[in-house]
Amino acid sequence: MTSPSFAELDALPTEELRERAFALARHHRDIGFFWSVFKHLPDSDEAAELDGAPNSIGPTIEEAVALYRELEGHGYGDQEPLLRAAFIDYLQKHQ
Incomplete structure (x- = not known):
């Protein structure tokens, strides 16, 4: 089984690319x-x-997952081209 080409992946909607990646x-x-x-x-x-806590270094994985769930299905805004490229790149390198 061969990996999809860039053109095949680029033809897919962003949400499908996200799901696959x-x-x-x-x-x-x-x-x-x-x-x-x-x-x-x-x-x-x-x-x-x-969050202001002395040992805090940023978000936890749980916070990141919550952010994803909040944004799932919503537009990607100005970041959509960058995210599409990241999804396509990941799929091409790891399949």
Whole structure:
């Protein structure tokens, strides 16, 4: 089975690309990929702010998952081209 070409992947809707890339990343347990995507979602800056606790270094995985669930199905805003590229790149490199 061959991997889809760039043109085939680029023809897909962003949401389908996200679903495929997320399924593959879950299979590989690739937290780094998820984190890179979360950093580029609209409104992710609010979730990444420090909460003021002395030992706080930013959001927890649970907060990131909550952010994703809140944004799932919504527009990606100005970040859509960047996210599409990340999804396509991940699918081409890891299939």
